[in-house]
Amino acid sequence: MTESTTKTAKVPDQDALARVGKTVRERLDADPKAYKIPSEKAEIYAIGEFLTSNECRKLAGMIDQVARPSSLYEGTYKDGYRTSYSGNFDSSDPTVKMISRRIDDALGLPGKIGETMQGQRYLPGQEFKNHHDYFFPSEEYWKQERKNGGQRSWTAMMYLNNVPAGGATAFPTLGIQIAPKAGVLLLWNNAKPDGSPNVNTLHAGTPVESGAKYVITRWYRTRKWG
């Protein structure tokens, strides 16, 4: 590809990603509870005490009900890549609805562009290796995801427990590691302010060394999901 074609190459959903990026940035910057994790290369925020300890306990119990091996469930990752157990929640469950709405409100986004919350449990030795949450339009799955709400914009992830050792969320390119803390909501923009994919959002759920790690993820698209 020549330089000029590279520059004009179309990034799917770029304008929408830029728009959603701005909406959420302005919302979080105005929220005194949202802490911006310092980085020049990516937009990452955290909100502490987003969930109560009772909510964390209840949601962890719900993960135990839905969790299945992630590698079999997802299909898009190679064996050994994501060794945690995960599962989608029932989006009509009242608790799921309430927490989803709380996240939507924190980001200032309409719930219809959010994927169903997904629960995930890691036991000692389990991990989710380095990956990007955004889709690669060159991959086969994009044909489907393009129609299914389009590209992923923000990731919202909640920690449901403190992990005795290991299990940090690591952004290797940024030199940032976030240790799980019960009730914290972690948010990051998978796109750059101009709406192109941000490669610096590469991240991993590092191996849990002892105890268990319970998290919930809600990914936002650019258009109505599902």
Ligand SMILES: O=C(O)CCC(=O)C(=O)O
């Ligand atoms: O468990 C973590 O810390 C990261 C999870 C993650 O990257 C994801 O669910 O997309």
Ligand SMILES: [Fe+2]
């Ligand atoms: Fe991820």
